[in-house]
Amino acid sequence: MTMTSPDAAATEAHEAARLLERARSAVDPRLRDTVESLPGTMRRVAMYHFGWEHADGTPAVGSAGKAIRPALVLAAARALGGDPQHAVRAAAAVELAHNFTLLHDDVIDEDPTRRHRPTAWTVFGTPDAIVAGDAMLALALRLLAEDRHPAAAAASARLAACVIELCAGQQADCAFERRGPREVSLDECLAMATAKTGALLGCACALGALYAGAGEEEIAAMDAFGREAGLAFQLIDDLIGIWGDPDRTGKPAGADLAAHKKSLPVVAALSSGTEAGAELAELYTGPMDAGAVARAADAVERAGGRDWAQLQAADRMARAVQQLSLAAPDLRAAGDLLSLAEFVTRRSR
Amino acid sequence: MTMTSPDAAATEAHEAARLLERARSAVDPRLRDTVESLPGTMRRVAMYHFGWEHADGTPAVGSAGKAIRPALVLAAARALGGDPQHAVRAAAAVELAHNFTLLHDDVIDEDPTRRHRPTAWTVFGTPDAIVAGDAMLALALRLLAEDRHPAAAAASARLAACVIELCAGQQADCAFERRGPREVSLDECLAMATAKTGALLGCACALGALYAGAGEEEIAAMDAFGREAGLAFQLIDDLIGIWGDPDRTGKPAGADLAAHKKSLPVVAALSSGTEAGAELAELYTGPMDAGAVARAADAVERAGGRDWAQLQAADRMARAVQQLSLAAPDLRAAGDLLSLAEFVTRRSR
Structure with missing residues (x-):
């Protein structure tokens, strides 16, 4: 990770917030028009999911999420000399694809809350949440198919x-949850996180590059930048899932441990071959009260899971910056992408 | 419906079988390659769903369905002077999209059997069936996005x-099932059947036209041909769901009535304003033993639901032929499409 003083970090966070807000304003009209084109109940489910309507269909001043992926599309286009305005449709498509996965993941994982509200399936039922997700995926690809841009x-x-x-x-994430505590390897876990989190951040950056008319190598480097930053983000998110801080994230410290989640620091600890790793495996076979959660967090730390995740996150960010310098040799032009990457790896969802 | 003697009908059925087999051979290699490109468990779910593998992953000599939609794509391309070979990818995409809907519909409707085998979700679980369906939809649209044909x-x-x-x-179909017997109008029911069955048959024909380089009007007429034929098909299918014949369909006569299904002849009867319609509504509020099923079938008939559905089916087929003559004025060139339309409206799924 690049070294920044607290002041510089605050400035950067402010810069990232500005970029996210700008992306939200640029993409929301298109996104909303598209979602509003859905017929009947699917429209209602989608409008609710995005936080634009309450469950009863009345307008809500909600949050549709932080627009990280659309911001990456626009920033990547800008970094490679493209006009971000031309990539707004692609940015909306990426955001739709992201929200399709959220809708279906919530059904599959039976998650009751998303963005501090009841999940769509708890409000509208599983069938309507599944078909609304399907329609959102089709909408995402339809937006691009109807785009006249040569990169579409x-x-x-x-x-x-x-x-x-x-x-x-x-699919891999669900399969891991069904396996025993020592039956998931760290490599499998990294591959899963790359597919589940890294892939779409990489795709967002690659789409920006495509819309800027970039060549194959720049596109590949942009994709790799997003993937590495995405993995760093996941590692930090997993650390927060164990050690907090709940004030900023809304998650209680230790939530992932209480749920026996096979997050990256946990799997690193479990596969460490240490005594602390064995203790953790033992703890993961039984129910977790507050005492067990505290002992598990301690075991992850003693087994080296915390240090490993922190080093991995720093390493992934270094690789991300390296890839970015291949895509955009003038790093000043890529400043927005760096700000966004720093932002996502500094805090949680 | 065109009038054909029993002999001519047999010849036509034979002709349709030949067309379907030809479409299956033309499309299967591409379809299978595409499905085999899916990673891990999603590949297994999809291979099982298509009947190419048993649940344990060993090869099966199964039936992947009747290939009606791919056959329509290829026949429509041929009818408008295109080379069906160029439309094979589009035909595979349509078949993937169709199978995506089957996978998800089976999850949503909790159907236990499909093509005489346990449905994918009963074998692999709901989460894996949902994500495999999602991936199949993405595959369908990816096939077209990667196609270099100018119509792609x-x-x-x-x-x-x-x-x-x-x-x-x-979505509408599920919503209807939750409503009372007299709370679904015939117009809503026709609109639902058009969306659920007609739309993809229409799209298949329209894609064939697109790949033949046809103009907007021909494409629209081809779409309308497929939609009308699809609705005729649904009406006949609904009649079979009440009056059999189970030897040919594998469904017991009256199955739809026993399940309180709001099929087209049923809704026509329910909304007929007749005494028989009121009897049917009453029967639909309670459990259905064999006697009740027989009385319900009789009530549908006396309320005019059977005649209405038969007339509607004939009318829709006439409209289909009319649309086809607009798209391909030389009906000899469109012979294959007519054979396929006659075939789907003569028998059940």
Whole structure:
């Protein structure tokens, strides 16, 4: 990770917030028009999911999420000399694809809350949440198929391939939850996180590059930048899932441990071959009260899981910056992308 | 419906079987390659769903369905002077999109059997069936996005729009099942059947036209041909769901009535304003033993539901032929499409 003083970090966070807000304003009209084009109940489910309507269909001043992926599309286009305005449709498509995965993941994982509200399936039922998710995926690819930009076909193929990877990541994640504490290898876990989180951040950056008319190598480097930053983000998110801080994230410290989640620091600890790793495996076979959660967090730390995740996150960010310098040799032009990457790896969802 | 002697009908059925077999051979290699490209468990779910593998992953000599939609794509391309070989990818995409809907519909409707085998979700669980369906939809649109044919982008946009319509149809179908027997109007029911069954048959024909380089009007007429034929098909299918014949369909006569299904002849009867319609509504509020099923079938008939559905089916087929003559004024060139339309409206799924 680049070294920044607290002041510089605050400035950067402010800069990232500005970029996210700008992306939200640029993309929301298109996104909303598209979602509003859905017929009947699917429209209502989608409007609710995005936080634009309450469950009863009345307007809400909600949050549709932080627009990280659309911001990456626009910033990547800008970094490679493209006009971000031309990539707004692609940015909306990426955001739709992301929200399709959220809708279906919530059904599959039976998650009751999303963005501090009841999840769509708890409000509208599983069938309506599934078909609304399906329609959102079709909408995402339709937006690109109807785009006259010369990069649209390649962007569409790339987003479709990415969705398949996201599905594989979600499938692996579910399969891991069914396995025993020592039956998931760290490599499998990293591959899962790359597919589930890295792939779409990479795709967002690659689409920006495509819309800027970049060449194959720059596109590949942009994809790799997003993937590495995405993995760093996941590692930090997993650390927060164990050690907090709940004030900023809304998650209680230790939530992932209480749920026996096989997050990256946990799997690193479990596969460390240490005594602390064995203790953790033992703890993961029984129910977790507050005492057990505290002992598990301690075991992850003693087994080296915390240090490993922190080093990995720093290493992934270094690789991300390296890839970015290949895509955009003038790093000043890529300043927005760096700000966004720093932002996502500094805090949680 | 065109009038044909029993002999001519047999010849036509034979002709349709030949067309379907030819479409299956032309499309299967591409379809299978594409499905085999899926990662891990999603590949297994999809291979099982298509009947190419048993649940344990060993090869099966199964039936992947009747290939009606791919056959329509290829026949429509041929009818408008295109080379069906160029439309094989589009035909595979349509078949993937169709199978995506089957996978998700089976999850949503909790159907235990499909093509005489346990449904994928009963074998692999709901989460894996959902993500495999998602991936299949992404694969369908990826196939078109990666196609270099000049019609590919328009085809992709059309298929994505059609998927949204299919989702709306499935959503409406589920919503109808939750409503009371007299709370669904015939217009709503026709609109639902058009979205759920007609839209993809229409899209298949439209894609064939697109790949033949046809103009807007021919494409629209081809779409309308497929939609009308699809609705005729649904009406006949609904009649079979009440009056059999189970030898040919595998469904017991009256199955739809026993399940309180709001099929087209039933809704026609319910909304007929007749005494028999009121009897049917009464029967639909309670459990259905064999006696009740027989009385319900009789009530549908006395209320005019059977005659209405038969007339509607004939009328829809006449409209289909009318549309086909607009798209391909030389009906000899469109012979294959007519054979396929006659075939789907003569028998059940």
